Amino acid sequence: MSDLRYDDRTDFDDADRGRIGGLDPCVVTNAEGRTVWDNDSFGFLDGPCPDTANPSLWRQSQLCAKHGLYEVTAGIYQVRGLDLSNMTLVEGDTGVIVIDPLVSKEVAAAALRLYRDHRGDRPVTGVIYTHSHIDHFGGVAGVVEGDVPILAPEGFLEHAVAENVYAGTAMLRRGMFHTGSPLPRDARGLIGTGLGQTASTGEVTLLAPTVDITHTGQEEVVDGVRIVFQVTPNTEAPAEMNFFFPDRAALCMAENATHNLHNVLTLRGAVVRDARMWSRYLNEARTLFADRADVLFASHHWPTWGRERIGTFLAQQRDLYAYLHDQTLRMLNQGLTGAEIAETIELPPELAGAWHARGYYGSVSHNVKAICQRYLGWFDGNPAHLWEHPPVESARRYVDCMGGAGEVVAKARGYVDAGDLRFAAQLLNHAVFAEPSHAAAKALLAEVYERLGFGAESGTWRNFYLTGAQELRDGVSMGDDWVSASGMAHALTIEQLFDSIAVRVNGPRAWSASLTIDWRFTDLGTAYRMTLSNGALIHWPAEPSAGADLRLALTKPQLLGILAGRGLEGVETEGDPKVLQLLVELLDEPDPAFPIVTP
Numbered sequence: 001m002s003d004l005r006y007d008d009r010t011d012f013d014d015a016d017r018g019r020i021g022g023l024d025p026c027v028v029t030n031a032e033g034r035t036v037w038d039n040d041s042f043g044f045l046d047g048p049c050p051d052t053a054n055p056s057l058w059r060q061s062q063l064c065a066k067h068g069l070y071e072v073t074a075g076i077y078q079v080r081g082l083d084l085s086n087m088t089l090v091e092g093d094t095g096v097i098v099i100d101p102l103v104s105k106e107v108a109a110a111a112l113r114l115y116r117d118h119r120g121d122r123p124v125t126g127v128i129y130t131h132s133h134i135d136h137f138g139g140v141a142g143v144v145e146g147d148v149p150i151l152a153p154e155g156f157l158e159h160a161v162a163e164n165v166y167a168g169t170a171m172l173r174r175g176m177f178h179t180g181s182p183l184p185r186d187a188r189g190l191i192g193t194g195l196g197q198t199a200s201t202g203e204v205t206l207l208a209p210t211v212d213i214t215h216t217g218q219e220e221v222v223d224g225v226r227i228v229f230q231v232t233p234n235t236e237a238p239a240e241m242n243f244f245f246p247d248r249a250a251l252c253m254a255e256n257a258t259h260n261l262h263n264v265l266t267l268r269g270a271v272v273r274d275a276r277m278w279s280r281y282l283n284e285a286r287t288l289f290a291d292r293a294d295v296l297f298a299s300h301h302w303p304t305w306g307r308e309r310i311g312t313f314l315a316q317q318r319d320l321y322a323y324l325h326d327q328t329l330r331m332l333n334q335g336l337t338g339a340e341i342a343e344t345i346e347l348p349p350e351l352a353g354a355w356h357a358r359g360y361y362g363s364v365s366h367n368v369k370a371i372c373q374r375y376l377g378w379f380d381g382n383p384a385h386l387w388e389h390p391p392v393e394s395a396r397r398y399v400d401c402m403g404g405a406g407e408v409v410a411k412a413r414g415y416v417d418a419g420d421l422r423f424a425a426q427l428l429n430h431a432v433f434a435e436p437s438h439a440a441a442k443a444l445l446a447e448v449y450e451r452l453g454f455g456a457e458s459g460t461w462r463n464f465y466l467t468g469a470q471e472l473r474d475g476v477s478m479g480d481d482w483v484s485a486s487g488m489a490h491a492l493t494i495e496q497l498f499d500s501i502a503v504r505v506n507g508p509r510a511w512s513a514s515l516t517i518d519w520r521f522t523d524l525g526t527a528y529r530m531t532l533s534n535g536a537l538i539h540w541p542a543e544p545s546a547g548a549d550l551r552l553a554l555t556k557p558q559l560l561g562i563l564a565g566r567g568l569e570g571v572e573t574e575g576d577p578k579v580l581q582l583l584v585e586l587l588d589e590p591d592p593a594f595p596i597v598t599p
Helices: 010-016 039-046 055-064 105-119 156-166 168-179 275-292 307-332 338-344 364-376 391-401 405-417 421-434 439-455 459-474 486-491 494-502 556-563 578-585
Strands: 019-021 027-029 035-038 068-073 076-080 087-091 096-099 124-128 150-153 211-213 219-222 225-231 241-245 250-252 295-297 515-521 526-533 536-541 550-554 572-575
Touching (some): 027 105, 035 039, 039 055, 055 459, 068 105, 076 105, 096 105, 124 219, 156 168, 156 486, 156 494, 168 459, 225 275, 275 307, 275 364, 295 307, 307 338, 307 364, 338 364, 391 405, 391 421, 405 421, 405 439, 486 556, 494 526, 494 556, 515 556, 515 578, 550 556, 550 578
Parallel strands (some): 150 211, 250 295
Antiparallel strands (some): 087 096, 219 225, 225 241, 241 250, 515 526, 526 536, 550 572
16 A cells, blocks of 8 residues: 555545535434434544554545535535435425435435525425435435435336345345444444445335336436436446436436445345446446536545546546456466455556555455356365365364364464464364354454454455454344344335245245135235245236135235234135235244354
C-alpha cells in the first residue's frame, strides 16, 4: 500500500459535497424502542488510525461513516449513512421518486423524513429497485403509502426470493460475519464493511414490482421524470440495471461501479457473478452515457462529478473486472488452481493505486477464486480432493497424525511467533474441529483470527476474522441484531411460497410419506396440485381432480396464516385435514444460530 496517496483528499471533498443536513443523533429505533441503526457509534473513526486497523480500510470507513442528506444535482438527493446502502430521491412534477429504500422500513422512513424536513412534504410517486439485493428494497414499506409504480429489472422477484428466502437462513447467518453485526463498534471491532458501515436491523419488507425493465434503451416516465435504462444481468446481482436521467445529466450505476473492488462472489454467499459481462456492461454504460453525464452516483458511497472524471472512473472499473477475469483464465489454462492464482496475480499499477479499485468489500484473492468457481466449479482436478472427509473427520485424522491437539497448538505457536498467521490458523482450525473443548486451541485461534482481522484491508475479511474470534471466545449470540426476511412473505407468488415449504421438507423422514393436496385460491383465481413422494414436495398449476387426499379453498392471506401456524380457520376443506398436519410435521425449522468456527 506504499503507492497509495493518503494526501489525496478528493474522495473526502466529494463525500462532503452538497451536504444539507443530518439527523442528530443519527439513531433510528423501531416501534418497540429497539435501536435498529446507530451511525453515531462510529464516531471513533474521527481519530487517527490505530494499530488495530488497516490504514486503507480505516480511511474508507471514515468516508462511509459520513451521513446526511446530500444534493447530487438539481432535483436529485441522496441520504447516506443511514444504512449499508444509499437511498436516492428524485424530484418529479408532483412528488418524489425513491431509488433503493435501504434494508429495513424504519431507516427508510427516517431517511424520507430527513429529506422532507429540508425539501418539503412531497409524496412518494414512484419507487425504483436497482437490483435484487435486500439492502435495495427491504425498507420499501417505510416509504410507500398506496399504489405507486415500482420499477425493477426483469427477474427481480425471482432472484430476491432465491437469495433471501430459499437460502435465507444460511445467508443471514453468514451475513452476521460478513457485516460484523455482533462486533463491538470500536477500533478493535467493527469499523465498516468497505461498502458501507453495516446493515440496519429493522423490519425487512418487499412490495412486488409493477413495471419490468426488460431491455437496454427502454425509456419510462415516472412523475414527469424521463429515465433511460440499461439492463445488466449477472453483474453485481443476477437482476440489475443502470439508468440515466437525460434531463438532469445524471447517471445511476446501481451497484455496478462503486468506490471499491466489488465481489464476484460475496463471502456471505450468493450466485457467482460474471466478471466478463460485468466489464462489458461497464463499457456499454460508458459508451451510452458518460459523454452526456455531469454526475455519476450509485447505491453506495459518494458521487463522481465531471465528464472526464466519470469516463476515467468507468474505464478503470471496467478494466478492473476484465483484468481479473482474463488473467485468471489465462493462468487456469496454464494449470494453476484458484488458490495459486490468488497468490500470483497482481493488478496493474494504475488500478492498484486507484482508491476506488481497492478491495474493501471484495478482494483480488477471493474474486479470483470465484472466477475459477464459475468456470470449473469446486473441484480442482486433483483426485485427492475428489472425496475428502468432511471437516470434523479430516481434522481428527490430521490431529492424530500430528500427535494430538496439544502438539498441534505447540506447533501453531511456533508459526505465530514466526509471523505465519495464515498457516497457524489452518493448524489450529484442525485442532478446534478435532477437539472442540480444547481451550488452548480455541484461545490461540481466536488470537490469530484477531491479528489477521486487524491487518485486513477488506472490511468483510476483517469482519469474518473478528467475528470468528468473538464466537470462539464467547460462543454464538444472536441477540436482536440480525435481519429476518419473514416480512417479504406477502410479496411472494404462490409458487415461491410453495418452494419455500419444499426446501424445508426433511427428506429422509419423508421417504415413506405420500400425500396429495389440491389448493384453490379464491382471491387469485388459480389452483395448484401438490404431491409428496420420495421425500420431494412437487407442485404445479392444476384444477382440482380425483385422487386428492385433501382439497382446500382459501385466499393467499389464509395460506400465509397457515404458514405462520394459525391453522385452517376460515379455510374450506374437503377430505382429511390431518394430511396437512402430516406435511407440517415433516418440515424442519431453519437454525439461524448454527456454528461456523466450531463443529
